[in-house]
Amino acid sequence: MNNDLTQSAKKTLHLFEEFVRKEEVASFIKELRKELNLPSRGIPFTDADKKALTEPISAFLYTPERVILLAKLENENRALQACNFFANQQGHNSIYMGTLLRFYVFFDETMDFILSLFSSYNDYLRIEHLPSELSSRDEKFAYNHFKAVSENYPVVLLINPEVSQRQIQDFVSKNWEYIQSFNKNKNVSPQRSKKKKIQKRNDFIYENKHLPRKEIMTKVADKFGSDEILDYGYIGKIISLEKKRRENK
Numbered sequence: 001m002n003n004d005l006t007q008s009a010k011k012t013l014h015l016f017e018e019f020v021r022k023e024e025v026a027s028f029i030k031e032l033r034k035e036l037n038l039p040s041r042g043i044p045f046t047d048a049d050k051k052a053l054t055e056p057i058s059a060f061l062y063t064p065e066r067v068i069l070l071a072k073l074e075n076e077n078r079a080l081q082a083c084n085f086f087a088n089q090q091g092h093n094s095i096y097m098g099t100l101l102r103f104y105v106f107f108d109e110t111m112d113f114i115l116s117l118f119s120s121y122n123d124y125l126r127i128e129h130l131p132s133e134l135s136s137r138d139e140k141f142a143y144n145h146f147k148a149v150s151e152n153y154p155v156v157l158l159i160n161p162e163v164s165q166r167q168i169q170d171f172v173s174k175n176w177e178y179i180q181s182f183n184k185n186k187n188v189s190p191q192r193s194k195k196k197k198i199q200k201r202n203d204f205i206y207e208n209k210h211l212p213r214k215e216i217m218t219k220v221a222d223k224f225g226s227d228e229i230l231d232y233g234y235i236g237k238i239i240s241l242e243k244k245r246r247e248n249k
Helices: 007-019 023-035 047-052 065-071 078-089 095-107 112-116 130-135 139-152 165-174 176-180 196-207 213-224 232-246
Strands: none
Touching: 007 095, 007 112, 023 078, 023 095, 078 095, 095 112, 130 139, 165 176, 196 213, 196 232, 213 232
């Protein structure tokens, strides 16, 4: 994971890593690759791709030229539209989730650099300079802009640049209960992503679920170390939980 990412950006990345493991998502990726005439494991990410993404906005629109040629696409935005629509259908109203999904279809990798392209906003936090926003829009467009922004960012913190970082942290901390009062999902326990090492272990167990439990136990110990020795019952529980996760139940 990119260590330069903010904690709030990493939250989106964790959600995507959970999202892409689901069987419904895996089926979508398989079918879209087939439609685009891509190899079953995607195509390599090249220096040409990296160069094409030097401008931040490019990542949210990018389809490699060789994908357009392979798929003989009349609509070069086909993958973009399909991935954004599918992510939205799955309850992820986020340009980042749709973009991460599109790049995963192309390259079979989680491209976490996408989340660092715009340091001033992500799915959970956003910084805007109000005078600039207001001066660049007429009254109608300004209203529409802030109305759209308010759907994902209903709470606004207005900052005078003369305050210190510590004063801002203190203010937010002491007003946290008030901020949380606007959380529509405040009574729903947030889904917590497992630690990456544990999830890799669980993925490994699920991939080997066809083997006898004793053999899985040995393989886990060999691959992840002797501190990861699990009994048969716990291995069965992990397989059951991972199956439910992938079935989106």
